[in-house]
Amino acid sequence: YCCMLSNPQTSDIANLIxxxxxSPFARALRASSYMLVVPNQQCSIYSRIWCxxxxxxxxxxxxxxxxxxxxxxxxxxxxxxxVMTIVGxxxxxxAVAAHFExxxxxxxxxxxxxxxxxxGGVAALACFLQIPxxxxxxxxxxxxxxxxxxxxxxxxxxxxxxRIAAEMCARxxxxxxxxxxxxxxxxxxxxxxxxxxxxxxxRLWCIRAEQEASxxxxxxxxxxxxxxxSKAEDKERILEELITSGxxxxxxxxxxxxxxxxxxxxxxxxxxxxAGKLEQASYWNVSMIVVKWTHWVYLALYCxxxxxxxxxxxxEIGHCDSTYVASVCMDPGDSxxxxxLTNYCRSPLEGSDVSLAFLGLVEVVAWLIVFVACGRDKRxxxxxxxxxIVGIGALFTIFPPLLxxxxxxxSNIAGLWALFAGFGPVTVILSIAGPGWxxxxxxxxxxxxxxxxxxxxxxxxxxxxxxxxxxxxAMACDxxxxxxxxxxxxxxxx
Numbered sequence: 001y002c003c004m005l006s007n008p009q010t011s012d013i014a015n016l017i018x019x020x021x022x023s024p025f026a027r028a029l030r031a032s033s034y035m036l037v038v039p040n041q042q043c044s045i046y047s048r049i050w051c052x053x054x055x056x057x058x059x060x061x062x063x064x065x066x067x068x069x070x071x072x073x074x075x076x077x078x079x080x081x082x083v084m085t086i087v088g089x090x091x092x093x094x095a096v097a098a099h100f101e102x103x104x105x106x107x108x109x110x111x112x113x114x115x116x117x118x119x120g121g122v123a124a125l126a127c128f129l130q131i132p133x134x135x136x137x138x139x140x141x142x143x144x145x146x147x148x149x150x151x152x153x154x155x156x157x158x159x160x161x162x163r164i165a166a167e168m169c170a171r172x173x174x175x176x177x178x179x180x181x182x183x184x185x186x187x188x189x190x191x192x193x194x195x196x197x198x199x200x201x202x203r204l205w206c207i208r209a210e211q212e213a214s215x216x217x218x219x220x221x222x223x224x225x226x227x228x229x230s231k232a233e234d235k236e237r238i239l240e241e242l243i244t245s246g247x248x249x250x251x252x253x254x255x256x257x258x259x260x261x262x263x264x265x266x267x268x269x270x271x272x273x274x275a276g277k278l279e280q281a282s283y284w285n286v287s288m289i290v291v292k293w294t295h296w297v298y299l300a301l302y303c304x305x306x307x308x309x310x311x312x313x314x315x316e317i318g319h320c321d322s323t324y325v326a327s328v329c330m331d332p333g334d335s336x337x338x339x340x341l342t343n344y345c346r347s348p349l350e351g352s353d354v355s356l357a358f359l360g361l362v363e364v365v366a367w368l369i370v371f372v373a374c375g376r377d378k379r380x381x382x383x384x385x386x387x388x389i390v391g392i393g394a395l396f397t398i399f400p401p402l403l404x405x406x407x408x409x410x411s412n413i414a415g416l417w418a419l420f421a422g423f424g425p426v427t428v429i430l431s432i433a434g435p436g437w438x439x440x441x442x443x444x445x446x447x448x449x450x451x452x453x454x455x456x457x458x459x460x461x462x463x464x465x466x467x468x469x470x471x472x473x474a475m476a477c478d479x480x481x482x483x484x485x486x487x488x489x490x491x492x493x494x
Contacts, residue, residue, distance in 0.1 A: 093159025151196035158189030191294025267436035284383035393423030
């Protein structure tokens with residue numbers, strides 16, 4: 001719905017809008033699918049009565065209302081700086097790694113570069129990437145510095161794993177001697193580099209979103225009945241309709257949801273009513289989506305390919321022969337080797353870790369489909385479930401092997417069950433339900449929504465952020481409103 005296009009410009013507009021409920025404004029808005037709110041830099045549009053009336057109509061017809069976002073002018077330039085840093089470090093890293101020898105199993109200079117310890121270190125890096133959106137303010141210099149630091153670390157990791165993967169593929173093809181595991185290590189490195197580059201974009205988008213939210217608050221008292229009009233009779237007719245409907249307080253609440261969340265819909269209004277204010281609910285962190293989704297895929301593929309590669313390797317060297325296994329298991333001192341042979345010599349599909357990993361891949365695809373298909377009012381919530389719930393699940397899977405060096409990810413069955421049979425399905429289910437239905441779950445629903453939608457990274461506005469207009473700003477707003485009042489009659493601008 002675009003208000004300035006809803007009136008015939010050559011007709012008697014004053015007569016057309018004499019009855020608000022039958023005006024072209026109202027008729028066009030009722031026929032629309034959603035309403036886009038464009039902030040004004042001088043004052044809140046909801047300080048004008050016709051804009052307030054449009055909010056009332058949109059709420060009455062359960063329309064989706066969301067805030068327009070202006071492009072960030074320096075976005076490409078700022079992100080390109082991070083990208084160039086990552087590329088530069090990657091090139092230098094590849095040049096340095098080229099001087100090291102790689103053994104037949106993909107170890108670089110005697111270091112097990114595809115070990116669970118290194119995988120745990122990458123998990124720690126993924127947690128490190130969460131610091132800027134979770135703790136620091138978007139305008140803080142530390143947040144920008146963090147994008148460069150994480151980009152450098154990610155580029156070094158990608159250079160190392162990429163060099164090994166390229167060498168192993170040249171020797172063995174895509175499978176054999178743990179080549180496939182080297183490839184997924186490089187895949188994780190690519191995801192981390194992309195996440196680092198988009199971190200700077202997230203920072204700029206967050207600053208812009210808060211600026212636009214502040215513009216919608218400037219001069220707005222929190223009550224639509226305080227809105228101004230260029231003609232007193234317009235305000236009288238609109239307020240009469242608003243008060244008679246009995247929805248005045250509900251519409252005020254709907255506008256508050258829009259101001260704080262960036263979008264207002266029946267689902268979000270239900271969530272806010274049950275769980276309280278949700279800051280920037282329409283905003284999602286692209287860098288964390290990339291990192292967490294990549295890590296989710298990585299852990300599933302790691303479990304599948306590690307077992308498949310181990311089974312293939314032991315079979316190739318004859319260690320899965322029943323005679324050899326029996327001879328090893330006869331010696332009580334080789335109990336650990338016997339257990340390992342018994343575990344990896346059977347079909348990979350028989351392992352519970354592989355079954356759980358395949359379940360994880362299904363969850364990964366399902367979440368991505370839900371995220372792409374869901375509306376603007378659910379997408380921020382869906383992203384939050386991935387970032388926080390899967391993030392917690394990944395910790396259970398990665399950090400025990402990191403702390404216990406002789407325990408592999410595949411052997412951490414409890415951690416795999418927690419991620420792929422617990423946190424993963426919960427992530428998909430909550431993403432489908434959205435904040436509205438989740439908040440309706442007795443007792444725990446509102447707490448889940450508040451936990452997932454907690455925002456502490458963007459610039460915080462005080463509770464009394466409805467600042468009064470200073471003299472210069474008030475004059476500019478009044479001049480703008482006077483022009484709008486004239487255009488109400490002549491060109492249909494609200």
